[in-house]
Amino acid sequence: MITVSHLEKKFGNNHVLKDLNETIEKGEKVVIVGPSGSGKSTFLRCLNLLEQPTSGEIWFEGQKINDPKCDINRVRQKMGMVFQHFNLFPHLTIQENITLAPVQLKLMSKEEADEKAISLLKRIGLPEKAQAYPAQLSGGQKQRIAIVRALAMNPDLMLFDEPTSALDPEMVGEVLSFMRELAEDGMTMVVVTHEMGFAREVATRVLFMAEGQILEQAPPEEFFAHPKHNRLQDFLARVL
């Protein structure tokens, strides 16, 4: 579904991603972990070109997306993204947050989008919040709405950039369980997170990144039980 080859990213003299090669297949749930500053988020943001790679290629559904000829707006319609700080639109109601993109991009009529928004809100148990504004919601509610907003576009792939890092501890659970549901429904997911429990239970593959490289990757059982690289052993010893 998405293939990255020889991906490099530099911010000035700061070499953030070093020759990354990775392929993610349809239906996979890939969790990326690693110390802060290891380039996890940058890697994720390169996948939908929120960061422009310095060099290398990114292919999504048979299309080279970091090509000037590629219509990136079109590609992004198929890649949902969830941010650490939710980034809901504060001037719009919850329903408008969800329907803005599908309606503006003429993927749905206003009525279809409204219907879809309501059914998605029912799914997360917040249909009564349709006319509320983001400021009236808790962090956990905001993040679940942000996920719903991305889902309303019927994406093929969902990117999660530390979706629970900005939440109060008691709200982490509701967001993770919604993400788990998505995973069970077969959504292809790439998740950057510090939630090792989530990685262990939901991931089909866990990647360990440090200093801009993928140092180790394995299915979660092996990843957590038998880490090979000593950087990963160190890291796990510290976070588990």
Added chain:
Amino acid sequence: MLAGLQEYLYTQFTNLQESLYQALIYKDRYLLILQGLENTILIALFATLIGTCIGVFIAMVKYFAKEKKALRPLEWICNIYVTTIRGTPVLVQLIILSTVIFASVRNNFPVAVVGFGINSGAYVAEIIRAGIAAVDRGQEEAGRSLGLSKLSTMRHIIMPQAVKNILPALGNEFIVLLKETSVAGYLAVHDLTKAAEIIKGNTYNATALFIAALIYLIMVIGMTKVLRIFERRLAKSDNR
């Protein structure tokens, strides 16, 4: 002694009465003041309008030039304009405009409007740029990640939020302009200050200037009050 004071105050009072009569009533001089006031307000209003158009244009050029390299030369021209206008006195700009560029134009009122408009545009451009920059970066990323174009994101997500930062500052710019137009007299435009000066010349008495000052003061205080109320309204809609 007391009688002396009484007589002194009485003379002063009759003097004041006489000066006011001379400055306002005699030969219908208040009409001069009113006409000057009208011109002052019109110049400030039109100049703010022109300034806003120029300002929006420049802010947009700067915003889109980040992505579209073809706009870079235009951005460069805009930067020169802003730097030059903000770095030179408005009076010099006005005199150059009226005696060099529009030397053949007899009626200096439109010249003053254009001059103050061009001047104000440079300041408004900064106001709008700052207003846009104050909107959280995550808002743009969220919009773009949903597949919305840069233009669409600007229109539906950034601008509605930026307007709240921009409008109060724009009102302030109008207040500044209202006072700044007092130099329009240099172009033989009959504004409030010029009217007061003419009356002063005819009455050999500065009362008219004090009246003009009072009118400016009342307008500025009034506008400031209106702005405060307006700002409070805007702030209220933030935490709905």
